[in-house]
Amino acid sequence: MANNQQTQESLIAVKNIHKNYTRGSETIEVLKDVNLNIHKGDFVAFMGPSGSGKTTLLNLLGGLDFPTSGHILIDGQDIAGMSSKKLTAWRAQHVGFIFQLYNLIPVMTAFQNVELPLLLTRLSKKERRQHVETALAIVGLSDRMSHYPRQLSGGQEQRVAIARAIVTDPTFLLCDEPTGDLDRKSANEILDLLTRLVNEHEKTLLMVTHDPLAAKNAGTRFHLEKGVLTANSQGEAA
Amino acid sequence: MKFLPLLLANIGRKKMRTILTVGSYAVALFLFGLLGVIDMSFNQGLEVAGVDRLIVRNKTSLIMPLPIAYKERLSQIKDVKDVTFASWFGGVYQEPKNFFAQFAIDVDTYRAMYPEFEIPEDQWDAFVRDRQGCIVGRKTLDRFGWKIGDRIPIQATIYRGLWEFNICGVYEARREADDTTQFWFHFNYLNERTPFIKDYVGWYTVRVHNPDKAAEVTKTIDERFANSSFETTTETEKAFMAGFVKQFGNIKLIILIVGSVVMFTLLLITGSNMSLSIRERTNEIAILKAMGFGPTHILTLILAESIGYAVIGGFLGLSVCKLFTLGGDPTNGLLPVFFLDNKTVILGIGITFMVGLISGFIPALIAMRLNIVRALRSI
Ligand SMILES: Nc1ncnc2c1ncn2[C@@H]1O[C@H](COP(=O)(O)OP(=O)(O)OP(=O)(O)O)[C@@H](O)[C@H]1O
Numbered sequence: 108m109a110n111n112q113q114t115q116e117s118l119i120a121v122k123n124i125h126k127n128y129t130r131g132s133e134t135i136e137v138l139k140d141v142n143l144n145i146h147k148g149d150f151v152a153f154m155g156p157s158g159s160g161k162t163t164l165l166n167l168l169g170g171l172d173f174p175t176s177g178h179i180l181i182d183g184q185d186i187a188g189m190s191s192k193k194l195t196a197w198r199a200q201h202v203g204f205i206f207q208l209y210n211l212i213p214v215m216t217a218f219q220n221v222e223l224p225l226l227l228t229r230l231s232k233k234e235r236r237q238h239v240e241t242a243l244a245i246v247g248l249s250d251r252m253s254h255y256p257r258q259l260s261g262g263q264e265q266r267v268a269i270a271r272a273i274v275t276d277p278t279f280l281l282c283d284e285p286t287g288d289l290d291r292k293s294a295n296e297i298l299d300l301l302t303r304l305v306n307e308h309e310k311t312l313l314m315v316t317h318d319p320l321a322a323k324n325a326g327t328r329f330h331l332e333k334g335v336l337t338a339n340s341q342g343e344a345a
Numbered sequence: 346m347k348f349l350p351l352l353l354a355n356i357g358r359k360k361m362r363t364i365l366t367v368g369s370y371a372v373a374l375f376l377f378g379l380l381g382v383i384d385m386s387f388n389q390g391l392e393v394a395g396v397d398r399l400i401v402r403n404k405t406s407l408i409m410p411l412p413i414a415y416k417e418r419l420s421q422i423k424d425v426k427d428v429t430f431a432s433w434f435g436g437v438y439q440e441p442k443n444f445f446a447q448f449a450i451d452v453d454t455y456r457a458m459y460p461e462f463e464i465p466e467d468q469w470d471a472f473v474r475d476r477q478g479c480i481v482g483r484k485t486l487d488r489f490g491w492k493i494g495d496r497i498p499i500q501a502t503i504y505r506g507l508w509e510f511n512i513c514g515v516y517e518a519r520r521e522a523d524d525t526t527q528f529w530f531h532f533n534y535l536n537e538r539t540p541f542i543k544d545y546v547g548w549y550t551v552r553v554h555n556p557d558k559a560a561e562v563t564k565t566i567d568e569r570f571a572n573s574s575f576e577t578t579t580e581t582e583k584a585f586m587a588g589f590v591k592q593f594g595n596i597k598l599i600i601l602i603v604g605s606v607v608m609f610t611l612l613l614i615t616g617s618n619m620s621l622s623i624r625e626r627t628n629e630i631a632i633l634k635a636m637g638f639g640p641t642h643i644l645t646l647i648l649a650e651s652i653g654y655a656v657i658g659g660f661l662g663l664s665v666c667k668l669f670t671l672g673g674d675p676t677n678g679l680l681p682v683f684f685l686d687n688k689t690v691i692l693g694i695g696i697t698f699m700v701g702l703i704s705g706f707i708p709a710l711i712a713m714r715l716n717i718v719r720a721l722r723s724i
């Protein structure tokens with residue numbers, strides 16, 4: 108599927124991205140001329156050593172940060188050129204974030220945590236409830252709705268975070284080491300869930316991972332090394 | 346409104362800190378309310394001063410008298426409607442700490458001059474008939490547990506001897522700020538028993554036809570008596586009361602300083618509490634922003650939280666203060682009035698709101714400007 112992407116319309120097209128950080132007088136090139144095409148329904152894994160720029164790339168794709176140069180076209184819109192105000196609204200609509208440390212609000216129930224992104228929409232209370240229940244059912248936590256994060260296991264917390272990421276039905280999901288803090292068994296459950304989201308619910312999913320087993324679930328794999336992106340196995344950089 | 350659960354979750358996050366923050370507001374506003382009550386009791390005369398009344402007194406000093414003959418001359422001045430007079434008696438009931446004001450009044454004219462004091466007709470008539478009669482304000486009557494018909498001994502200090510009065514009636518006030526601690530008796534009784542200072546009065550109260558004429562009349566009166574052996578100083582009742590309050594020192598300034606220190610301390614406490622709790626939440630705020638919560642959302646949430654603490658605490662403090670004042674005057678009637686007025690309550694709520702706003706403002710601004718990427722890295 109990744110071989111004919113030049114002719115096929117990409118969902119995400121990254122063109123000549125550079126990202127530099129300046130620390131004092133020193134300039135660090137974190138990403139060097141990264142090019143990338145991702146299609147709707149892809150499950151993409153990014154691997155690479157620590158400090159190679161994986162999180163930085165994900166942040167750029169999620170509209171959390173701006174590239175030093177280059178274009179990031181998502182569904183035809185260049186988010187690299189958006190104002191931060193527009194970008195905030197864009198994120199609410201298009202991106203679902205899943206982090207290594209789940210990042211749930213500890214003082215809110217699973218239900219309330221999942222409902223949070225919906226507060227920014229025009230949905231009624233009843234519609235919000237339906238969406239939250241659906242999302243929690245997909246991750247298999249219908250019976251844990253009124254639990255607080257501390258009453259859940261790590262794997263369950265991550266599933267709540269996944270429900271929170273999919274509840275608005277975003278254009279794509281970004282996962283930064285979603286299994287990094289979990290034991291093997293829980294990690295496998297999360298990976299199964301993510302794979303199901305792609306296969307059964309037609310989600311587009313981009314995942315950073317250190318774990319080769321985790322990467323196996325992905326249809327496309329990329330390797331980052333000192334800010335340079337290279338294709339891996341069936342995957343291929345544009 | 347749909348953000349309310351998020352707001353409440355944050356308020357309920359650290360119970361102890363919430364209690365301490367709300368408690369700080371409550372204590373500060375309780376103090377503020379009490380200062381307001383004290384200020385009010387010193388300034389009640391200013392609050393209720395009649396706009397159409399002037400006080401005429403001896404130019405040299407308030408304690409120097411004026412001749413009784415001035416009554417006639419004052420009433421002849423243009424734009425003067427009514428004239429009455431009174432004298433300070435300064436007696437002691439049982440012991441000096443039982444202080445209250447005793448006035449020897451002109452029975453024919455005094456009541457009409459002060460319509461804010463209400464006395465039942467039959468009681469007033471009984472008072473007029475009894476040369477040794479007196480009328481006592483409700484607060485003083487209750488303070489000493491007196492009843493109508495009691496005979497009250499008062500030891501004179503300025504004059505001589507033990508004086509006895511029959512309580513013929515009690516006056517009540519229509520407004521909360523009116524002084525109901527006074528004790529009135531017949532000027533004629535005083536005048537007869539003090540032949541060595543006969544036919545002199547303490548001060549006159551003059552009513553003008555039109556409050557706009559007050560300044561003019563004031564001038565006319567003082568000019569009329571200029572270069573006599575009893576020169577006068579005339580001023581509006583309000584100005585007179587203000588001068589009277591000044592005798593106790595600058596109460597307003599003291600209250601202002603104490604109040605400001607209290608509010609400033611409150612601001613430091615609540616401001617640092619807010620900063621602390623926002624700093625602990627850096628990561629969560631970053632997540633909310635990643636999700637698409639804009640700067641306005643973040644600012645509003647944090648300010649609402651900060652103002653929430655303020656309003657809850659302020660309301661508590663002022664409520665307790667109100668209950669406290671309803672429980673009665675702890676000085677046992679020494680202060681002429683003792684109540685929390687609406688002006689103080691509204692001012693208190695306004696100040697609380699401002700302190701809440703200011704103490705939340707800097708943390709809110711920091712949260713608003715928080716860099717998501719950097720915040721997520723620093724877990
Ligand atoms: N704000 C910053 N200022 C300066 N350098 C930064 C900044 N953020 C990241 N870097 C540097 O950019 C490089 C890439 O960081 P990044 O977090 O993207 O790596 P990563 O591949 O996600 O690593 P890990 O696997 O450890 O998560 C690192 O060398 C890091 O030190």
Ligand SMILES: [Mg+2]
Binds near residue numbers: 161162163283
């Ligand atoms: Mg990383």
